[in-house]
Amino acid sequence: NAGVTQTPKFQVLKTGQSMTLQCAQDMNHNSMYWYRQDPGMGLRLIYYSASEGTTDKGEVPNGYNVSRLNKREFSLRLESAAPSQTSVYFCASRDGLMNTEAFFGQGTRLTVV
Amino acid sequence: AQRVTQPEKLLSVFKGAPVELKCNYSYSGSPELFWYVQYSRQRLQLLLRHISRESIKGFTADLNKGETSFHLKKPFAQEEDSAMYYCALSPNTDKLIFGTGTRLQVFP
Numbered sequence: 445n446a447g448v449t450q451t452p453k454f455q456v457l458k459t460g461q462s463m464t465l466q467c468a469q470d471m472n473h474n475s476m477y478w479y480r481q482d483p484g485m486g487l488r489l490i491y492y493s494a495s496e497g498t499t500d501k502g503e504v505p506n507g508y509n510v511s512r513l514n515k516r517e518f519s520l521r522l523e524s525a526a527p528s529q530t531s532v533y534f535c536a537s538r539d540g541l542m543n544t545e546a547f548f549g550q551g552t553r554l555t556v557v
Numbered sequence: 558a559q560r561v562t563q564p565e566k567l568l569s570v571f572k573g574a575p576v577e578l579k580c581n582y583s584y585s586g587s588p589e590l591f592w593y594v595q596y597s598r599q600r601l602q603l604l605l606r607h608i609s610r611e612s613i614k615g616f617t618a619d620l621n622k623g624e625t626s627f628h629l630k631k632p633f634a635q636e637e638d639s640a641m642y643y644c645a646l647s648p649n650t651d652k653l654i655f656g657t658g659t660r661l662q663v664f665p
Contacts, residue, residue: 546603
């Protein structure tokens with residue numbers, strides 16, 4: 445009964461380092477999302493994927509890349525981390541039908557120093 | 558452009574008082590609208606969706622297409638309602654965008 449699982453939960457990076465945030469869902473959902481949550485800014489969509497092999501840019505895609513290698517997994521990569529990318533990152537998934545509920549992971553707290 | 562606006566960052570009320578969290582959206586088509594809630598140390602979760610016209614935990618939300626609003630209301634706030642509330646818009650079956658959120662504080 446895992447739902448949406450994100451790893452890691454916490455990470456500290458130095459400016460310029462790279463890392464990949466992992467997300468996996470076990471609900472056979474078609475759509476997956478990556479958001480960042482910042483105080484006063486709410487949840488901003490970084491990238492989303494409607495199905496395996498497809499990805500689309502959201503509101504704030506600069507500085508990020510994503511991969512949807514299979515239906516279960518959707519990863520977010522920071523190639524060269526910047527302090528402005530310090531945030532809490534959330535992965536979500538939902539079925540690709542009208543008015544369906546999105547399920548969220550527990551979040552990854554990333555600090556770039 | 559598709560956008561969700563929540564004008565209040567913080568809403569503070571006393572227990573038993575009515576609550577209204579405002580949400581306005583910009584979208585030219587027929588929107589799918591939702592309210593999500595994040596309680597302290599918990600995952601973001603769905604509270605209600607406009608298509609269901611349901612009442613969850615005493616909360617209701619009515620879609621007003623003329624005013625492009627989807628305000629969340631509860632007649633009598635409870636302390637356990639204290640949380641972060643997000644309004645969300647889905648312009649199609651793939652995309653899901655959120656507003657900036659409103660933190661509701663309910664004092665005893």
